[in-house]
Amino acid sequence: MDEIYYSLVDWSRAQFALTAIYHWLFVPLTLGLSFIIAIMHSIYVRTGKESWKNLTKFWMTLFGINFAIGVATGIILEFQFGTNWSNYSWFVGDIFGAPLAIEGIMAFFLESVFIAVMFFGWDKVSKKFHLLSSWLVAIGSNLSALWILAANAWMQNPVGMHFNPDTARNEMLNFGEILFSPTAVYKFLHTISNGYVVASLFVVGVSAWFLLKQRHILFAKRSIVIAVIFGLISSLFVAYTGDGSAYDVAQTQPMKFAAMEGLYDGEEGAGLVAVGVLNPEKNIHNDNDDYIFALKIPKFLSVLAFRDANAFVPGIKDLVNGNPDQGIEPVEERIKRGKIAINGLAEYKIAKNNNDDVAAAIAKKDLEDNFSDFGYGYMPDKESIIPPVATTFYSFHVMVALGMYFILFFIVILFFALKDKLADKRQLLKLAIWTIPLGFLASELGWVVAEFGRQPWTIQGLLPTWMSTSHLNTGTVQFTFMLFLVLFTILLIVELKIMLRQIKLGPKEERS
Amino acid sequence: MFENLSYLALQQYWWIIISILGSVLVFLMFVQGGQMLINRIGKTSIQRTILINAIGRKWDLTFTTLVTFGGAFFASFPLFYSTSFGGAYWVWVIILFSFIIQAVSYEYRTKPNNFLGEKTFNTFLFINGLLATILIGTAVGTFFTGSEFSIDKLRITNIADPVISRWETPYHGLEAAFNIFSLSLGLTIFGLSRVLGLLYFINTIDDDEIVSRSRKQLKLCTIGFLVFFLLFVALLLTREGFAVDPMTKIVSMEKYKYLHNLLQMPLVLIIFLLGVIGVLFGIFVTLLKNSRKGIWYTGTGTILTVFAVFLLAGFNNTAYYPSTFDLQSSLTIQNSSSSQFTLTVMSYVSIMIPFVIAYIWYAWRSINKRQITKEEMELTEHKY
Numbered sequence: 072m073d074e075i076y077y078s079l080v081d082w083s084r085a086q087f088a089l090t091a092i093y094h095w096l097f098v099p100l101t102l103g104l105s106f107i108i109a110i111m112h113s114i115y116v117r118t119g120k121e122s123w124k125n126l127t128k129f130w131m132t133l134f135g136i137n138f139a140i141g142v143a144t145g146i147i148l149e150f151q152f153g154t155n156w157s158n159y160s161w162f163v164g165d166i167f168g169a170p171l172a173i174e175g176i177m178a179f180f181l182e183s184v185f186i187a188v189m190f191f192g193w194d195k196v197s198k199k200f201h202l203l204s205s206w207l208v209a210i211g212s213n214l215s216a217l218w219i220l221a222a223n224a225w226m227q228n229p230v231g232m233h234f235n236p237d238t239a240r241n242e243m244l245n246f247g248e249i250l251f252s253p254t255a256v257y258k259f260l261h262t263i264s265n266g267y268v269v270a271s272l273f274v275v276g277v278s279a280w281f282l283l284k285q286r287h288i289l290f291a292k293r294s295i296v297i298a299v300i301f302g303l304i305s306s307l308f309v310a311y312t313g314d315g316s317a318y319d320v321a322q323t324q325p326m327k328f329a330a331m332e333g334l335y336d337g338e339e340g341a342g343l344v345a346v347g348v349l350n351p352e353k354n355i356h357n358d359n360d361d362y363i364f365a366l367k368i369p370k371f372l373s374v375l376a377f378r379d380a381n382a383f384v385p386g387i388k389d390l391v392n393g394n395p396d397q398g399i400e401p402v403e404e405r406i407k408r409g410k411i412a413i414n415g416l417a418e419y420k421i422a423k424n425n426n427d428d429v430a431a432a433i434a435k436k437d438l439e440d441n442f443s444d445f446g447y448g449y450m451p452d453k454e455s456i457i458p459p460v461a462t463t464f465y466s467f468h469v470m471v472a473l474g475m476y477f478i479l480f481f482i483v484i485l486f487f488a489l490k491d492k493l494a495d496k497r498q499l500l501k502l503a504i505w506t507i508p509l510g511f512l513a514s515e516l517g518w519v520v521a522e523f524g525r526q527p528w529t530i531q532g533l534l535p536t537w538m539s540t541s542h543l544n545t546g547t548v549q550f551t552f553m554l555f556l557v558l559f560t561i562l563l564i565v566e567l568k569i570m571l572r573q574i575k576l577g578p579k580e581e582r583s
Numbered sequence: 584m585f586e587n588l589s590y591l592a593l594q595q596y597w598w599i600i601i602s603i604l605g606s607v608l609v610f611l612m613f614v615q616g617g618q619m620l621i622n623r624i625g626k627t628s629i630q631r632t633i634l635i636n637a638i639g640r641k642w643d644l645t646f647t648t649l650v651t652f653g654g655a656f657f658a659s660f661p662l663f664y665s666t667s668f669g670g671a672y673w674v675w676v677i678i679l680f681s682f683i684i685q686a687v688s689y690e691y692r693t694k695p696n697n698f699l700g701e702k703t704f705n706t707f708l709f710i711n712g713l714l715a716t717i718l719i720g721t722a723v724g725t726f727f728t729g730s731e732f733s734i735d736k737l738r739i740t741n742i743a744d745p746v747i748s749r750w751e752t753p754y755h756g757l758e759a760a761f762n763i764f765s766l767s768l769g770l771t772i773f774g775l776s777r778v779l780g781l782l783y784f785i786n787t788i789d790d791d792e793i794v795s796r797s798r799k800q801l802k803l804c805t806i807g808f809l810v811f812f813l814l815f816v817a818l819l820l821t822r823e824g825f826a827v828d829p830m831t832k833i834v835s836m837e838k839y840k841y842l843h844n845l846l847q848m849p850l851v852l853i854i855f856l857l858g859v860i861g862v863l864f865g866i867f868v869t870l871l872k873n874s875r876k877g878i879w880y881t882g883t884g885t886i887l888t889v890f891a892v893f894l895l896a897g898f899n900n901t902a903y904y905p906s907t908f909d910l911q912s913s914l915t916i917q918n919s920s921s922s923q924f925t926l927t928v929m930s931y932v933s934i935m936i937p938f939v940i941a942y943i944w945y946a947w948r949s950i951n952k953r954q955i956t957k958e959e960m961e962l963t964e965h966k967y
Binding site for chain 1: 640641643644646647649650651653654655657658659661662664665666667668669670672673675676679680682683684685686687689690691694695696697698699736737739740741742745746747748749750753755921922924925928929932933935936939942943946949950952953964965
């Protein structure tokens with residue numbers, strides 16, 4: 072494998088990261104705002120009050136602006152698995168394709184059909200059907216998240232399949248196992264509830280701006296009450312599902328878990344870093360301290376990982392070099408077995424072509440006996456299995472800190488909202504505006520943890536990134552990377568300018 | 584119930600679903616056709632607003648159908664997805680690019696402070712109409728011409744050269760745009776989308792000027808469309824095709840393969856002929872009987888015709904995505920499909936499709952009950 076090939080892989084990864092990060096700027100808001108709008112719309116239909124209609128319409132307008140660019144940035148993701156990850160698409164397409172198709176059939180149509188009714192239906196359809204449409208948009212967008220997140224979860228924890236040497240791919244055995252694996256369930260719940268938090272922070276922040284400007288006071292207060300309740304419940308749920316996700320990662324992706332904590336040397340009764348700075352000198356070849364400075368919560372990491380205060384949490388060194396006391400094998404052993412498995416597949420295919428059934432049977436046995444380490448056979452050395460530790464560590468800790476802050480933030484806002492003193496708390500209102508981008512940041516960081524932390528794998532233990540790409544020139548992918556970078560950046564500027572102007576214009580009540 | 588179907592039957596069932604999605608997609612490209620005609624039909628600002636709002640209520644349906652088409656192709660024939668998308672890279676990227684700029688254009692074009700200006704977004708819509716229709720048609724054209732690629736699953740065991748599906752020309756799909764046959768299909772779709780766009784305007788807009796201008800334009804567009812369509816059909820029925828031996832699975836060239844397919848599958852022939860009649864009848868009643876319902880005949884005709892063309896490509900022991908570089912790398916519905924288990928699971932999901940079509944229909948009717956008028960555009964708050 073030469074350097075040119077690695078640079079193709081790097082640019083393909085960069086393009087995927089770029090497009091996914093852009094797409095994810097818009098998705099959380101869609102997931103959450105759709106429900107907030109549906110709630111507001113319900114209040115309008117129940118009370119029949121024009122003011123609630125205007126309130127609903129205002130947030131709907133912002134929703135539509137955000138939704139359009141979400142759709143625009145989303146289409147590339149649907150096709151990018153094929154355009155840039157051709158090998159991946161064949162190797163696991165039998166499993167991975169299904170959720171994408173179901174997403175289209177079940178969710179995208181629901182979203183796109185009823186969003187038209189939601190926007191254009193005010194005087195065209197009955198009130199009840201119109202309200203139903205708003206709810207169906209919310210359900211549709213969250214359903215689409217279900218399928219794509221189940222697909223992503225499967226890449227992190229591939230279950231419910233077997234390898235078929237005749238087709239040289241993995242094939243589905245149990246659809247339920249894929250959809251309901253704990254990884255999929257936690258990923259789905261954690262991600263959508265995070266979307267609800269982002270949207271709530273957005274509604275609270277924008278409303279706070281109106282309170283600061285002393286415009287649309289009643290509108291702003293009403294919006295805040297709905298968003299803060301929705302946000303507080305959601306943020307508590309995010310913490311709960313985050314805990315579940317971390318537990319799941321510890322079981323299924325111990326290397327990612329070690330990287331999230333920057334833990335090189337495993338220990339029993341390990342503490343969780345609350346605040347810390349990694350030691351940049353640290354690597355698996357030295358015995359330096361893991362951190363320059365770290366404030367730890369004793370035993371908490373062991374509890375998080377194994378629900379047992381004294382459990383052993385393996386570190387990066389343990390996972391690479393092995394730790395016989397804890398029953399962890401050195402990676403080099405797995406690499407050896409992986410190479411036997413890959414070689415078995417090659418020999419099986421050759422024997423089959425030569426109609427040599429005896430040789431095929433022997434090769435197949437080699438493959439099957441060692442298949443659990445198949446992907447390790449592609450590793451050039453043992454250190455290749457270590458993800459970027461610093462990126463994973465800092466992303467994880469900043470995300471968690473922000474998550475805690477959001478809970479506190481919602482409690483404080485709710486407290487003053489209930490006392491009806493919010494309008495006087497100018498510092499708090501300013502803070503609310505500045506908290507909007509933090510919501511997006513936390514959300515993106517969650518993906519950074521998930522996706523950097525699982526490197527070098529596209530499919531955990533089965534296929535590394537450099538075996539997943541398409542057969543393209545680096546220059547081709549560099550060009551499309553730049554194309555999407557420029558295009559998406561321009562569109563983001565357009566979206567922000569339009570969004571800010573619409574907010575400035577405010578809801579209809581006082582506009583005329 | 585799907586468990587009882589043979590593997591081949593499931594593969595055929597899924598080819599039929601792909602064909603339905605593909606044919607519905609071509610019908611729904613009336614949106615792209617309309618996008619190209621905004622300035623031709625709309626002479627005043629309000630007229631252009633009417634036109635854009637007429638198709639603007641449907642654009643995401645086309646978009647979603649395209650995405651679902653891609654997803655369904657991935658799920659049912661993953662080797663096509665990995666070979667075509669990863670190989671004919673440039674064609675697909677340009678198609679996707681055109682849909683990205685479309686997706687924001689309706690919502691943003693008249694919003695205050697939109698940075699690029701209304702004209703830019705209108706141009707985006709035009710570009711999408713032009714590129715999407717021609718290039719999607721051209722890409723489907725390669726189902727009959729073949730492309731230069733090779734497939735070798737053994738490569739996954741070779742870390743130095745791991746990619747199973749490999750495009751063997753540096754043009755990565757752009758070569759199809761210079762093939763007369765593929766281009767004839769591309770231009771057919773281009774012309775057809777414009778015909779459909781005009782019929783949709785005539786159906787849904789209540790404005791005498793727009794309707795009469797659309798009728799006039801329809802004559803021109805019909806002539807253009809028919810020229811390309813007849814060229815496409817003539818080239819298709821006279822060309823060599825990629826036949827698969829059902830026993831040995833060996834792919835070889837067969838003279839008049841697609842003509843043979845048409846004659847050996849009389850049902851497909853009937854569907855094809857009914858489709859063509861439907862397309863022409865819709866245009867005929869619009870031009871000569873002053874009917875406003877032409878879109879339904881031409882639309883149904885489009886779906887039937889394209890459906891038949893897809894079946895010609897994939898059924899009757901034909902390789903639907905042939906390789907001219909290495910005939911034996913050609914994709915057939917048998918060698919490129921998902922496993923029997925996955926196809927079975929997906930078949931249960933497909934039961935939802937009629938339900939989806941039903942609510943699309945219901946929502947369409949609720950919104951299109953009344954025709955769009957100038958007055959409505961002046962009064963309504965939410966418009967594009």
